[in-house]
Amino acid sequence: KQEVTQIPAALSVPEGENLVLNCSFTDSAIYNLQWFRQDPGKGLTSLLLIQSSQREQTSGRLNASLDKSSGRSTLYIAASQPGDSATYLCAVRGNYGQNFVFGPGTRLSVLP
Amino acid sequence: EAGVAQSPRYKIIEKRQSVAFWCNPISGHATLYWYQQILGQGPKLLIQFQNNGVVDDSQLPKDRFSAERLKGVDSTLKIQPAKLEDSAVYLCASSLVMGQPNTEAFFGQGTRLTVV
Numbered sequence: 137k138q139e140v141t142q143i144p145a146a147l148s149v150p151e152g153e154n155l156v157l158n159c160s161f162t163d164s165a166i167y168n169l170q171w172f173r174q175d176p177g178k179g180l181t182s183l184l185l186i187q188s189s190q191r192e193q194t195s196g197r198l199n200a201s202l203d204k205s206s207g208r209s210t211l212y213i214a215a216s217q218p219g220d221s222a223t224y225l226c227a228v229r230g231n232y233g234q235n236f237v238f239g240p241g242t243r244l245s246v247l248p
Numbered sequence: 249e250a251g252v253a254q255s256p257r258y259k260i261i262e263k264r265q266s267v268a269f270w271c272n273p274i275s276g277h278a279t280l281y282w283y284q285q286i287l288g289q290g291p292k293l294l295i296q297f298q299n300n301g302v303v304d305d306s307q308l309p310k311d312r313f314s315a316e317r318l319k320g321v322d323s324t325l326k327i328q329p330a331k332l333e334d335s336a337v338y339l340c341a342s343s344l345v346m347g348q349p350n351t352e353a354f355f356g357q358g359t360r361l362t363v364v
Contacts, residue, residue, distance in 0.1 A: 140290070179358045180341075180355040235304055236281075240290045241289075
């Protein structure tokens with residue numbers, strides 16, 4: 137059974153810092169991995185999707201990497217801003233047709 | 249492109265009452281998911297549909313939860329009777345097709361259920 141963990145559970149940084157959020161999964165036979173952002177009281181917004189054959193994806197100040205063999209993904213946020221404050225969730229999809237298994241999230245606060 | 253629509257946004261009910269949630273996925277999306285998110289946790293799958301067929305309902309508490317997706321478009325999730333531990337956000341998501349590794353899932357705003 138796939139299990140997903142995220143470290144740290146919470147993070148507070150001053151504005152402008154570069155930061156890394158970590159996601160680990162137990163079963164490396166994944167189909168893809170998706171990073172989401174969740175603002176308080178809101179749904180999930182997709183940030184990046186990495187296919188199992190890819191090593192990384194970039195969107196603006198965000199860069200996500202994937203190392204399937206070690207069961208890890210990282211989300212790198214450059215030059216953090218107060219507007220980046222939210223909970224960041226990673227989710228992995230197993231073999232064909234399987235649903236997403238989510239981690240518990242990292243709650244990020246960027247202080248002005 | 250319109251996103252995934254859910255209603256209601258909020259619902260407060262007493263335990264043992266029944267409640268229903270509605271989801272309209274993105275047009276053309278064959279796969280629809282219902283997730284339950286308890287405060288402080290990641291979402292957990294309740295049920296997954298492909299068109300109007302159930303793909304995975306292994307984590308759906310079938311003694312009290314039911315879901316349907318008539319005509320392969322809209323879906324409803326029902327809880328009857330509700331328990332205090334059902335207090336959570338219920339998220340609906342959709343994706344274009346299964347089986348494509350570049351297929352993203354898109355989520356609605358969720359319905360926050362409080363059972364008192």
